[in-house]
Amino acid sequence: MFYQPGAQVSGLPYNPFKSCCVPRPIGWISTVSLAGVHNLAPYSQFQNVTWDPPTVLVVCNGREDGRLKDTARNIVDTGEFVWNMATFELREWVVASSRDLPPEVDEFEAVGIPWLPSRGVKPRRVRGSPVQFECRLIRQMDIPAHTPDAQACILVGEVTGIHIDDAALTPDGRIDIPRLRPLARLGYRDYTDVRHAYELAESTGRVAEAIPHLHENVRPTPR
């Protein structure tokens, strides 16, 4: 099948778009408002952008009335946020922290999530999350949309502090991903968590014809 978003609908019962770029790591983002109210919410439109300096981005959609979500409001106002690694163990906390609570409500208190202070920024860290990044806003970009709730605010942050729980490391000093089981979002309301990892050697040549059905009958794609 092929369809052109905006001009056509897919014809499928559910919009397939969010199910294509998967899994999306969860940006479990803590912030604090100018009034000092602490906030925590998950954002699966989240990614590592580059590593020197370490940089991440989080994308907050708008609200139907056009207002920014609290996370975006707080990041724009204060220039600070913290990313907390979400894990399978913490999955219920992640979903509970997605409740749309008013900006004057402390979401750590309202949801009952324990926390630790950060070192270089004001937003808290989620206690029990094995890795956290302290971040400072360096860029903001708005992506317009057909409806106000789809309007996207891209917030790019430089990672200025990295906390790693020593217990999250393997004996040879790597982050033990299959043991931590980082949580990630699929399409619809589906989630996954990383339970296995494997190495692939770097290759410089042509790929071997190891997937015979894909090498058979190769014809140009019809236009």
Ligand SMILES: Cc1cc2nc3c(=O)[nH]c(=O)nc-3n(C[C@H](O)[C@H](O)[C@H](O)COP(=O)(O)O)c2cc1C
């Ligand atoms: C796993 C998960 C991922 C989410 N990802 C996003 C996202 O990428 N962008 C977004 O705008 N909302 C996302 N949401 C919804 C927000 O978490 C929700 O709107 C929340 O109330 C925002 O809180 P805030 O206003 O305190 O920032 C997600 C929700 C869940 C449960």
